[in-house]
Amino acid sequence: MxxxxxxxxxxxxxxxxxxxxxxxxxxxxxxxxxxxxxxxxxxxxxxxxxxxxxxxxxxxxxxxxxxxxxxxxxxxxxPNSVGSIFLFSKVPITQLDGKKVALTSSSATSVNLLKIILQSFYELNPEYTVMTPDFEEMLADHDACLLIGDDAIFTLWNLASHIHRYDLGQLWYEHTKLPxxxxxxxxxxxxxxxxxxxxxxxxxxxxxxxxxxxxxxxxxxxxxxxxxxxxxxxxxxxxxxxxxxxxxxxxxxxxxxxxxxxxxxxxxxxxxxxxxxxxxxxxxxx
CATH class of the missing domain: 3.40.190.10 (Periplasmic binding protein-like II)
Structure with missing residues (x-):
């Protein structure tokens, strides 16, 4: 050994x-x-x-x-909603074409899953930027942000009512019927x-x-x-x-x-x- x-x-x-x-x-x-x-x-x-x-x-x-x-x-x-991988957005997801989306630097699976969801399922092409996971900083200059894990959970607990929230596990299941x-x-x-x-x-x-x-x-x-x-x-x-x-x-x-x-x-x-x-x-x- x-x-x-x-x-x-x-x-x-x-x-x-x-x-x-x-x-x-x-x-x-x-x-x-x-x-x-x-x-x-x-x-x-x-x-x-x-x-x-x-x-x-x-x-x-x-x-x-x-x-x-x-x-x-x-x-x-x-199998459906994951509960800790969220797209937080100032606008409904269908309005993100050409908009600026901040991606967490903590992830690989979820970052690419979001690209699949937006491009393959919704036919949207936003502009992506990879950033350190910080909700306030990410949304300061972007229309939406992706957070995962405990960062996403803490953000969820303190989320303002006007921010849209999308669970990537749920969106995946809705479009594929797969876990x-x-x-x-x-x-x-x-x-x-x-x-x-x-x-x-x-x-x-x-x-x-x-x-x-x-x-x-x-x-x-x-x-x-x-x-x-x-x-x-x-x-x-x-x-x-x-x-x-x-x-x-x-x-x-x-x-x-x-x-x-x-x-x-x-x-x-x-x-x-x-x-x-x-x-x-x-x-x-x-």
Whole structure:
């Protein structure tokens, strides 16, 4: 084994059920090193070989499909509304053609999902600018802005009544009737063979954490989140019940649709096969 297995941890509450009950003492003894960052930073770390395994944007997996393998049964997905990925706009969405839209620098999947929604579903072509996620600064010179994760949740809680709000998970579902997968758990292929033991231990931990959160209806985790972030218990219960952390055939179908539409718009090269890791044969294709 090499010195440390570097594990990327998306630092948003939507990923927390996969990490909350990890036995970090045990994994630390195996020399697993956890790096919490926003998705765009983890995407870059994975691509440079700094991060070995962990949560990344689904779009980033599509960019590196030949170099990464996905851990099965794990994701951040939404069957409909996602509750933390919003387009906030001064005008109705149908009026955004030619308007200025600020995009969060924190994301890859959601930024490209918004482009798909506006261009492919609404036939709109706004002018995009990537910015640090700050609602007031983004809307100072723009007609709309995209925020994700906890930035989006905090903005939602304090949103003025005249601002239009669009949930990207809901818009995706309305136009495709498919779930949307925003993040996946991926491994760099060059460590698949050498790190099989630690990957297996980490994978078992993710699955155990996810299942334990579902079994207790996220209660313990929500208590912890409320101490750090606030919000009502009902908000967080509804929020997590609206997410899915599985990666079923249906979710894979939704992700293939996303990749196909991104390819049509020239945002991504064609993704032919999503590769899933297996503890038995290390990986297989679907």
């Amino acid at each position: 090499k010195m440390s297995l570097v594990v990327g941890e998306i630092s948003y509450t939507n990923m927390l059920p996969l990490y909350y009950y990890l036995d970090r003492d045990y994994l630390n003894k195996l020399d697993c090193l956890f790096i919490p960052q926003i998705p765009s930073q983890l995407n870059e770390g994975m691509s440079k070989g700094i991060i070995d395994v962990g949560g990344i944007s689904s779009f980033s997996y599509g960019e590196h499909v030949d170099k990464y393998t996905i851990l099965p049964n794990l994701s951040v997905s939404a 949307m997968t925003f993040a996946v758990l991926a491994i760099r292929n060059d460590i698949l063979q050498t790190e099989a033991y630690r990957i297996s231990a980490l994978y078992d931990g993710f699955i155990t954490s996810k299942n334990k959160c579902i079994e207790n209806n996220y209660e313990e985790m929500i208590s912890s989140i409320r101490k750090d972030f606030g919000g009502s218990k009902r908000f967080w219960i509804d929020y997590f019940n609206g997410l899915s952390h599985d990666f079923t055939v249906r979710q894979q179908e939704g992700l293939y649709k996303y990749y196909d539409l991104a390819t049509e718009l020239g945002l991504l090269k064609k993704v032919n096969t999503i590769k899933l890791w297996s503890a038995i044969d290390h990986c297989h294709s679907i």
